[in-house]
Amino acid sequence: xxxxxxxxxxxxxxxxxxxxxxxxxxxRYFKGTVDADDFEQGRLAAREYGHESINDLATKIATSN
Numbered sequence: 182x183x184x185x186x187x188x189x190x191x192x193x194x195x196x197x198x199x200x201x202x203x204x205x206x207x208x209r210y211f212k213g214t215v216d217a218d219d220f221e222q223g224r225l226a227a228r229e230y231g232h233e234s235i236n237d238l239a240t241k242i243a244t245s246n
Contacts, residue, residue, distance in 0.1 A: 188242075188245045188246065189245070190241060190242055190245045192238075195230065195234065196234075196238050196241070198230075199226075199230050199234065199235055199238050200238065200242075202226055203235075206219065206223055
């Protein structure tokens with residue numbers, strides 16, 4: 182039997198926006214519906230949020246308990 186661990190992370194509004202946009206992009210990427218404009222929008226979003234904010238969010242989620 183596989184055990185499950187629930188992780189609860191409190192996100193700011195900005196962090197939630199980053200997470201939702203990233204998940205939406207990867208969903209469309211793996212579904213095969215991403216086009217060149219989507220990559221440009223992703224680059225613009227990364228600039229808007231800042232690369233450090235995205236990295237900080239990934240670390241926050243990865244180290245949550």
